Amino acid sequence: MSRTASAERAEPTAGTGQPVPAVVASALHKAFGRRVALHDLTLQVGAGEVFGFLGPNGAGKTTAMKILLGLVRPTGGHALVFGRPPTEPAARRRVGYLPEHFRFQEWATGEELLGFHGRLSGLGAAERAGRIPEVLERVGLAGRGGERVRRYSKGMTQRLGLALALLHRPDLVLLDEPTSALDPVGRRDVRELVRELAAGGVTVFLNSHLLTEVEAVCDRVAIVNQGRVIASGPLGDLAGAVTQLRLLLDRVDRDLLALVGRYGDVVRVEGTAVTLAVDALDVAPDLATVLVGSGYRLYGLVPVQRSLEDVFVDLVGEVRER
Amino acid sequence: MNVLVVAGWTVLEARRRKLVLAGVVLSAAFVALFALGFTLFYNLEERSLLDAQAQVTDPTSMGGMAGAREQLVVLSSVLVVLGLYGVQFLAALLGLFLGVASVSPEVDSGALHAVLARPLSRLDYLLGRFLALAGMLAAYVVVMSGSLLLTARIVAGYEAGDVTRAVGLMILQVLVVLAVSLLGSTVLPTLANGVVMLALFGLAWLGGVIEFIGTVPPGNDLMVNLGTAVSLLLPADAVWRGASYHVMPPSLLVASSLVNQGGPGLPFASTTPMAPTMLAWALAYPAACIGLAVASFRRRDL
Numbered sequence: 202m203s204r205t206a207s208a209e210r211a212e213p214t215a216g217t218g219q220p221v222p223a224v225v226a227s228a229l230h231k232a233f234g235r236r237v238a239l240h241d242l243t244l245q246v247g248a249g250e251v252f253g254f255l256g257p258n259g260a261g262k263t264t265a266m267k268i269l270l271g272l273v274r275p276t277g278g279h280a281l282v283f284g285r286p287p288t289e290p291a292a293r294r295r296v297g298y299l300p301e302h303f304r305f306q307e308w309a310t311g312e313e314l315l316g317f318h319g320r321l322s323g324l325g326a327a328e329r330a331g332r333i334p335e336v337l338e339r340v341g342l343a344g345r346g347g348e349r350v351r352r353y354s355k356g357m358t359q360r361l362g363l364a365l366a367l368l369h370r371p372d373l374v375l376l377d378e379p380t381s382a383l384d385p386v387g388r389r390d391v392r393e394l395v396r397e398l399a400a401g402g403v404t405v406f407l408n409s410h411l412l413t414e415v416e417a418v419c420d421r422v423a424i425v426n427q428g429r430v431i432a433s434g435p436l437g438d439l440a441g442a443v444t445q446l447r448l449l450l451d452r453v454d455r456d457l458l459a460l461v462g463r464y465g466d467v468v469r470v471e472g473t474a475v476t477l478a479v480d481a482l483d484v485a486p487d488l489a490t491v492l493v494g495s496g497y498r499l500y501g502l503v504p505v506q507r508s509l510e511d512v513f514v515d516l517v518g519e520v521r522e523r
Numbered sequence: 524m525n526v527l528v529v530a531g532w533t534v535l536e537a538r539r540r541k542l543v544l545a546g547v548v549l550s551a552a553f554v555a556l557f558a559l560g561f562t563l564f565y566n567l568e569e570r571s572l573l574d575a576q577a578q579v580t581d582p583t584s585m586g587g588m589a590g591a592r593e594q595l596v597v598l599s600s601v602l603v604v605l606g607l608y609g610v611q612f613l614a615a616l617l618g619l620f621l622g623v624a625s626v627s628p629e630v631d632s633g634a635l636h637a638v639l640a641r642p643l644s645r646l647d648y649l650l651g652r653f654l655a656l657a658g659m660l661a662a663y664v665v666v667m668s669g670s671l672l673l674t675a676r677i678v679a680g681y682e683a684g685d686v687t688r689a690v691g692l693m694i695l696q697v698l699v700v701l702a703v704s705l706l707g708s709t710v711l712p713t714l715a716n717g718v719v720m721l722a723l724f725g726l727a728w729l730g731g732v733i734e735f736i737g738t739v740p741p742g743n744d745l746m747v748n749l750g751t752a753v754s755l756l757l758p759a760d761a762v763w764r765g766a767s768y769h770v771m772p773p774s775l776l777v778a779s780s781l782v783n784q785g786g787p788g789l790p791f792a793s794t795t796p797m798a799p800t801m802l803a804w805a806l807a808y809p810a811a812c813i814g815l816a817v818a819s820f821r822r823r824d825l
Contacts (some may be wrong), residue, residue, distance in 0.1 A: 305632040
């Protein structure tokens with residue numbers, strides 16, 4: 202089963218020899234009445250990538266994901282999942298999905314729900330019997346599958362949603378805010394799960410407004426705001442474009458600022474701490490030597506990478522100011 | 524295949540939500556009450572009629588005997604039609620509620636998102652829902668009307684005109700109501716749909732009454748046409764009237780048309796068979812509703 206799945210994964214497009222992208226969105230537009238949720242969304246996610254789709258609440262992330270599942274029809278543009286329009290049921294055969302609000306039929310037990318979804322995804326009885334306990338175990342619900350979903354806590358329901366998304370060994374998993382109901386341990390579990398999926402060649406499309414979550418697992422991110430992608434690229438490019446050094450000294454005076462100014466731009470001064478933007482970290486040893494040689498006492502010299510959060514706030518803030 | 528998976532899931536839902544249990548318990552109570560009432564009432568009437576007849580001075584006259592027998596047939600017919608009227612009313616309301624609760628609550632709660640993200644077409648989903656509910660309702664109608672007719676047969680030797688057609692039309696009537704409320708469930712929120720469907724159901728019933736009143740002094744075509752027009756909107760009551768015709772024994776229909784000079788008989792039943800065009804419309808109606816439901820649900824954003 203898993204062998205066929207991985208064989209399919211590597212399957213190239215007929216003719217071109219290029220692997221099919223897992224997700225293609227081109228010029229997606231969606232209006233709900235007069236409210237425009239997506240303006241002109243274009244993005245592509247390669248097979249095997251872990252893609253983070255970031256944006257503030259109401260940016261259009263969930264709408265975009267629903268279009269990729271055929272749940273919502275775009276008013277413009279088109280979407281493809283493994284080369285097929287997601288409104289075709291067969292195109293969704295290789296896709297797993299955790300909805301944002303993870304609501305399921307509460308009258309059923311976890312196992313019944315997994316059985317129903319397994320049948321819909323074409324798993325045979327023997328496969329279901331093996332796979333259901335396996336996914337329950339994987340998401341930390343071992344032994345709880347016989348309970349009604351109504352009795353589950355919010356966190357357990359979200360874990361059940363993850364089990365449903367993984368049930369049929371999909372090649373693409375769409376997770377919409379997968380840790381919203383989880384405690385810190387649960388969040389770490391999800392990070393591990395995503396890494397595991399990636400290691401197995403599964404493409405992960407992660408919607409989140411939690412930057413740390415995305416930062417920890419994604420290869421590439423797109424930041425979306427008000428229905429448009431305002432930045433995208435590999436995480437390192439977005440977050441690490443500027444490197445900063447943080448210096449802790451015994452005193453800060455004009456001479457010091459002039460001195461460090463030769464190595465980079467002073468970003469801010471807080472008490473006796475100076476943050477310096479530099480082109481490369483190579484300047485750090487020289488800077489230390491010069492500072493000590495000039496009579497300053499150096500308590501610390503730490504490279505600071507700009508976090509995704511800084512990038513995010515800068516970009517979203519810029520758009521809002523416009 | 525997926526249609527059957529959804530249908531099986533729907534039956535499981537009905538069981539889990541105690542719908543089946545409630546249905547069985549209430550139906551058993553209904554049938555028991557009918558059996559008790561029918562038996563007591565019939566036996567009482569039978570005795571008083573036969574006593575009255577015994578007091579007739581001329582024992583060789585067979586006219587009194589035939590009159591008493593005919594009166595008993597009329598009595599049991601009225602009781603059976605009333606009982607089945609209760610059954611079809613309950614079944615139609617059940618169909619209405621099940622149809623109203625079939626799609627929109629799952630859309631509202633979001634439980635449908637994960638389901639329709641599977642390789643499941645919306646056509647298969649709706650068909651699966653409809654087939655399961657239709658099957659359960661049909662079984663309900665068969666068991667209930669069968670129990671009533673059997674009771675009447677054992678107690679009074681009652682022979683319906685055409686049991687298959689009567690029960691078949693009663694099932695059709697429930698499917699008509701189920702299909703239209705399922706259609707409503709794909710376009711309207713649950714509560715709004717419930718209100719609309721109840722109003723429609725009441726209107727159809729009223730249409731039947733208007734049509735009946737139109738025939739009381741025969742020739743009131745405006746009333747009859749008005750009633751027919753309402754029946755086209757929801758041919759539920761019209762189909763029930765068609766079913767009721769087949770419930771009554773042929774001897775009674777002949778007798779009543781003779782005795783009443785073609786009069787209407789009962790206000791909630793019909794002494795004439797259903798018009799073929801109305802029957803064709805009623806048969807096409809559920810299919811048309813499901814077709815519309817699929818067309819609208821396909822385009823719906825979830």
